[in-house]
Amino acid sequence: MGNDIPGHSSRNESEPANTAFIQGIQKHHLTNGLTILTREDHTTAIVSTMIWYRVGSRFERPGSTGISHFLEHMMFKGTQRYEKGEIDSITASRGGSNNAFTSNDYTAYYFTFASDRWWSALEIEADRMGNNRFDPTEFELERQVIIEEIKMERDSPWETLGEAVGSHSFQKHPYRFPVIGTYEDLISITRDQMIEHYRQFYCPNNAILVLVGDFHTEEVLERVEQLFAPLPRGRVPEARTVSEPPRTRQVRVELKRPTEIPRMIVAFGAPSVRQREHYAFHILGEALSQGRLSRLYGRLIEKERVASDLNTEFSETFDPYLFSIRVEPHPEADLGTIEAMIFEEIATLTREPLSETELKRAKIQCITQFFASFETTLDQTIQLGLLETLDRYQYWYDYIPQINRLTAEEVARVAAQYWSPEQATVGILVNGAIEEEGSSL
Template sequence: MTITCPTKTASQATVKTLEHGITLIHQYVPSVSVAAVDIWIHAGTSTEPEHMLGMAHFLEHMIFKGTERILPGEFDWFIESQGGITNAATSHDYTHYNFTTAAHNFTTTLEHLAEMLLNASIPDDEFEQERLVVIEEIRQALDDPDWLSFQNLMQAAYADHPYSRSVLGTEDILSGFTPDHMRQFHRSFYRPEFMTVAVVGAVPIEEAIAAVSQSFVNSTANSANLLSPDQLGLSSTSIASRGNGDRPYIAGMQRCQHQHPRLQHSRMTMAWLGPNVDNLNDALGLELLSVVLAEGRSSRLVQELREELGWVHDVGSSFAIQKDPGLFSISAYLDAEYLEPVEHSIAQHILRISSEPITTAEIDRAKRSLRNSFAFALESPHQLANFLGYHGLLGCYELCADWSNVYSDSVSSFSASDLQDLARKYLSPRQYVLSSLVPEA
């Protein structure tokens, strides 16, 4: 599959599925001297069986422990010796690995990273040492009010859906992992057909295709080693559709409150379930609504709750597209005494935005803000590779192929009535989750 446009512009990328199943998204930027690469893998919390919670994140750590050909820490040394940078992250739908290096080092660096991703040896001694590192990360997270606040919200909003799980897993489950468990998980998910590679920078398309094809063809994860979902404990649910059949649902108004001993100000988040990746247009419309409500000093909630009433120290809103339904959220830092009036005020604003047309001035400001934020967020090759890789993993190939125009045109197309319809569809003042974290009494 190749998605291209007849007259190619600077904002149009090439999307190709190579013969061994890996997806390549390439954006040529000859004006820079670097290559930014971001490799996204369908291996996150949503793909873990319950007895392996936290495995995807733990495996992310172990990938850097090398292969039979690459020693632990060698890849980091290799990158740093060239003046490059590298990083990795795990979430619900993915794990991804990225690097930025001089363009002339692109092929060699990609070969090293691909070798680690496909042929990780997961040595026993390194496994035990890194388990202690990950357990300490879990303990630190449990002491972080912002992490706790987020996790409480996800559990309340998603219930039995995989998004409710902590990406880190739990110390009890993690303590039961063996290197063989991880090798099984690795063989089943770290395969070219589950990978999307974004390449941005001064690398011609022919060089990118040749390098990706060569780097990812020598995989030891052949079909004989692939474990079935049943063998991994995933029942009969396929990797590709896991979670899709059980759409999360919020019934009525659900409130949960937790305490933290060293908290000075409370955290409060109200959230609604939005669309998934299959409805990109609705997702962009909700991004616009989040700007109208709580982005910038002139937005409705900032103006009323912070500037006029002084009930909150800060307030913001966001929506992020995901494989399964994402959360439209409004979050505030505030004193506990204002929790109830702030909730009531936000609910009133949600009701108003559903029943009264948004003004032209507000819509124009929101569109301008969103388009500008989008442009600023993709200024560097690293940022653009991140965007293209993530949306490519989700299957948003039209957006990737013409990223600037598709996004800008979609945002610009919304009318007041469109946004009102979206608010009615997704944002009910009587159907949401409220999660709060307050100082211990």
């Protein structure tokens, strides 16, 4: 079977030499709009399969927050072909594994099987895309499961503080909504609303199918054609383009919860994966928090000994999101002093560029993590699907050259652009009876 089979087209993508370990990626399209990425890897007898849908909390509105995550749960509760629990039992009986996750920008489902059983994942995903059942009883049972998830998150200090910081960091953008949704919305979402959400977003032209592992591409394409080509295109709603107003005042959030250890998050706006400044943030994260020689970790934990743990969080998103500094202070430490140290180090970084040694170390750490993120077949399906869903998978071809091209002056310029004190959201969780305060300074 050649590349120009009925119903789809394909082309080999060019790869630079420095990403030889992910060479062999092919991109294909069915006429109904389904995008397929394949990469053969015959070093192990395993195939990982993922399907990504461009839908998450970014596509939601007040009144139905959490519906994308709720729908993810319902995709395991039965179709016209598979009864409740049968997808998991088939996966286990064939020695495979499966799971799913929902984020701001996407919902993804994955399977890993031995290479003589990879087709099982395609059969399941094709049926789920077109024939999910939404049994009313299962719908109500799963609602209760997610309500319990919300209660568990409320019992987690980091989850509680992170959600509060996220919601206070955005005035208009739907990134302010928690992916799991609010309790008030979850109890009011109807089955009809979910079916409509499913019909709008779970269609071939809103999906990316990714396979990596021990298979022959032509055989995969034949099976994909048989299973997915009959599914019709959908009328996918456009996500709203929402621009946040410029931040002119710092936002502060203080929570009180029964806890022995306080928590602190300092969050700033961050560029989307589609902006060139995104690469500089990878360097900044390493320079601030990775290891004893990094600036914040070195000062707060190694030198001043006011904190027991510190890390930064920054991820790939479709629209500008957040860069967060998370600190677990020692119980006896003064939180105001820790906050002042954080802003001092950030101010220094914007005025005084990283030294040659610091920049080189951060680049090595970024590139090392980059290679580690493609270690397994599942890792590769995640990374390829993630970037194809948000922008284009070729981002990974650009990553190493872009990181190596960054100068200390450019990194400092980006930090100064995003990291002024008035652009920050500062969240603090301390011991006490449950209450919450939010303010703008």
